[in-house]
Amino acid sequence: DSKTKEEVLDSLEPGIQESFIKYKVAVDPTVKPVKKDVLNGKEVVVNIKDKQINAVDKDVRNTGVHKVLSLDMTQAPRDANAIGQFGQAAMVPSDKEQEARNRWNEGHFNVYLSDQIPVDRAIPDTRPNTCSESVVHDDLPTTSVIFCFVDEVWSTLLRSVHSVLNRSPPHLIKEIILVDDFSTKEYLKDHLDVYMSQFPKVRIVRLQERQGLIRARLAGATIAKGDVLTFLDSHIECNVGWLEPLLERVYMDRRKVACPVIEVISDKDMSYVLVDNFQRGVFKWPLVFWWSRLSEDIIKKNHIKDSDPIRCPIMAGGLFSIDKKYFYELGSYDPGLDVWGGENMEISFKIWMCGGEIEIIPCSRVGHIFRAANPYKFPKDRQKTVERNLARVAEVWLDEYKDLFYGHGYYHLLDRSVIDIGNLTDQIEFRKKCKSFKWYLDNVYPDMVAPLVKAEGLVFNRGVRKCLALQKGSLAFERCDLSKLSQHFNYTWMRHVRQKDVCVTAQGKGSRLAMQPCDNTKPQLRWLHKDSNSALVEHLVTELAPQRLCLEAGALGDSMQLKECEPTSPYQKWQFTHYHTG
Ligand code: UD2
Numbered sequence: 001d002s003k004t005k006e007e008v009l010d011s012l013e014p015g016i017q018e019s020f021i022k023y024k025v026a027v028d029p030t031v032k033p034v035k036k037d038v039l040n041g042k043e044v045v046v047n048i049k050d051k052q053i054n055a056v057d058k059d060v061r062n063t064g065v066h067k068v069l070s071l072d073m074t075q076a077p078r079d080a081n082a083i084g085q086f087g088q089a090a091m092v093p094s095d096k097e098q099e100a101r102n103r104w105n106e107g108h109f110n111v112y113l114s115d116q117i118p119v120d121r122a123i124p125d126t127r128p129n130t131c132s133e134s135v136v137h138d139d140l141p142t143t144s145v146i147f148c149f150v151d152e153v154w155s156t157l158l159r160s161v162h163s164v165l166n167r168s169p170p171h172l173i174k175e176i177i178l179v180d181d182f183s184t185k186e187y188l189k190d191h192l193d194v195y196m197s198q199f200p201k202v203r204i205v206r207l208q209e210r211q212g213l214i215r216a217r218l219a220g221a222t223i224a225k226g227d228v229l230t231f232l233d234s235h236i237e238c239n240v241g242w243l244e245p246l247l248e249r250v251y252m253d254r255r256k257v258a259c260p261v262i263e264v265i266s267d268k269d270m271s272y273v274l275v276d277n278f279q280r281g282v283f284k285w286p287l288v289f290w291w292s293r294l295s296e297d298i299i300k301k302n303h304i305k306d307s308d309p310i311r312c313p314i315m316a317g318g319l320f321s322i323d324k325k326y327f328y329e330l331g332s333y334d335p336g337l338d339v340w341g342g343e344n345m346e347i348s349f350k351i352w353m354c355g356g357e358i359e360i361i362p363c364s365r366v367g368h369i370f371r372a373a374n375p376y377k378f379p380k381d382r383q384k385t386v387e388r389n390l391a392r393v394a395e396v397w398l399d400e401y402k403d404l405f406y407g408h409g410y411y412h413l414l415d416r417s418v419i420d421i422g423n424l425t426d427q428i429e430f431r432k433k434c435k436s437f438k439w440y441l442d443n444v445y446p447d448m449v450a451p452l453v454k455a456e457g458l459v460f461n462r463g464v465r466k467c468l469a470l471q472k473g474s475l476a477f478e479r480c481d482l483s484k485l486s487q488h489f490n491y492t493w494m495r496h497v498r499q500k501d502v503c504v505t506a507q508g509k510g511s512r513l514a515m516q517p518c519d520n521t522k523p524q525l526r527w528l529h530k531d532s533n534s535a536l537v538e539h540l541v542t543e544l545a546p547q548r549l550c551l552e553a554g555a556l557g558d559s560m561q562l563k564e565c566e567p568t569s570p571y572q573k574w575q576f577t578h579y580h581t582g
């Protein structure tokens with residue numbers, strides 16, 4: 001019985017687009033052994049140039065592999081007329097608009113519509129066509145699916161759980177663990193237990209105080225019995241065949257961490273929206289998660305198919321499968337991260353730098369409601385919480401590159417009397433086993449621009465047409481000479497004008513310049529210097545110097561001091577030899 005997917009879909013009753021079908025093939029003719037390789041201790045046959053892409057265990061090939069065409073397991077016919085059915089956009093009737101508006105804040109999406117849509121609605125199968133060629137092993141590991149939530153909307157929580165139950169092969173689901181991170185909503189108490197008691201695989205864990213998503217995930221992981229941990233947000237819908245391709249990657253190599261493509265469930269009309277292929281998760285400074293599409297050049301040059309796994313420098317955070325033992329070998333998450341944010345950076349750097357890989361698997365797709373705001377309260381200030389988490393990650397993982405993090409608007413985090421980032425001893429100890437951040441940039445995210453300094457070289461003054469030089473510990477002007485190291489300065493992310501470990505400093509108007517040991521926490525050592533065009537060094541506004549002052553060369557070229565800024569004065573224009581953009 002090997003019908004094509006199209007034939008199967010054609011034969012279905014109207015109104016049922018999905019049904020449980022699994023294709024078994026004795027030997028898949030599309031898999032052509034090319035070379036033998038040893039992956040993870042197993043001998044495998046690799047059928048495509050790159051072993052990353054598709055490998056099938058030799059023995060399993062002979063005994064039978066199956067195509068990932070496991071469609072929806074729900075056999076019951078669906079109400080084709082229900083709103084939002086098949087992932088279509090739903091509309092709020094005009095007499096319900098006020099109600100819909102009122103309920104928006106319960107989840108920061110259209111909660112009214114979500115409640116009208118069947119909890120087991122069908123959604124379009126958005127997998128690339130080439131996914132029907134891919135095969136998975138018959139003996140995949142089992143997984144524990146972990147949802148943690150705080151005050152999640154009832155209908156979205158249920159839809160998330162149903163989508164896992166309905167669209168995953170039962171033998172691969174060890175259990176579904178719901179970790180309630182101290183929700184306050186009544187319906188999440190007794191009701192949830194009663195509702196979920198019809199599904200023996202669902203376990204509910206209740207935290208006795210608010211832990212935040214990081215420690216809530218850890219609480220779920222601790223009790224998980226599956227071979228693999230699969231973390232999901234609590235407002236998602238897993239698409240057909242989502243699980244097998246993730247587990248396949250972990251099976252191929254237990255250090256692979258597999259993420260589905262995250263598709264969009266519209267917060268406004270709840271429609272299921274297909275996303276663009278070839279997206280990677282990356283970061284921008286200061287550690288902001290970002291999507292970046294592979295360039296057409298790279299896709300062409302490497303003959304990347306739309307179903308090929310994509311190496312991913314940073315995971316979005318919410319949805320991934322990881323071998324349970326490997327998760328603990330990695331030291332799991334830093335448990336000192338609070339509530340929300342930064343843990344995706346932490347685990348991503350950790351995975352890559354300590355010997356693993358993160359991949360986005362295009363044949364696995366999960367919809368997620370992206371919300372414009374967090375629908376739950378932060379126990380402390382939201383911004384401070386996230387900044388503190390990021391500072392912990394930067395301190396542990398970024399090495400000398402942490403200046404780029406702080407230098408993108410986070411100078412205030414350097415003052416530890418203002419922000420206590422907590423103890424990092426364990427994290428720093430673990431990190432010693434891993435590769436450097438420079439290695440990560442060079443090998444995992446080479447298109448990232450991360451210059452260690454903003455500008456460097458000679459510091460030329462346009463007025464006196466001379467360069468700064470350090471003579472016996474004090475600053476002077478000299479005829480510019482690139483060969484003289486005493487004329488070389490860096491302009492750093494800390495906004496220091498520095499030579500080795502001494503920094504140019506000034507104390508208020510009219511004061512003479514001096515050199516002081518560099519110290520990242522001292523704001524008075526910072527200078528603002530935009531670029532070579534507006535080339536000008538201004539003293540930062542500080543408590544000592546509330547008015548912004550500019551460094552001016554004396555007309556004779558024998559002195560320099562802080563003066564009121566005059567944007568047109570060439571004596572206040574300073575230019576470094578070389579500027580880095582990034
Ligand atoms: C993204 C991730 C999210 C997480 C976050 C950074 C996706 C789709 N989502 O933001 O998983 O990595 O970035 O931290 O990649 N929750 C708790 N306790 C809390 C706060 C949240 O249990 O104190 C739950 C929440 O109910 C949800 C999950 O954690 O199920 C993620 O939170 P979110 O949906 O607000 O995060 P999101 O999607 O904005």
Ligand code: MN
Nearest residue numbers: 233318368369
């Ligand atoms: Mn989310």
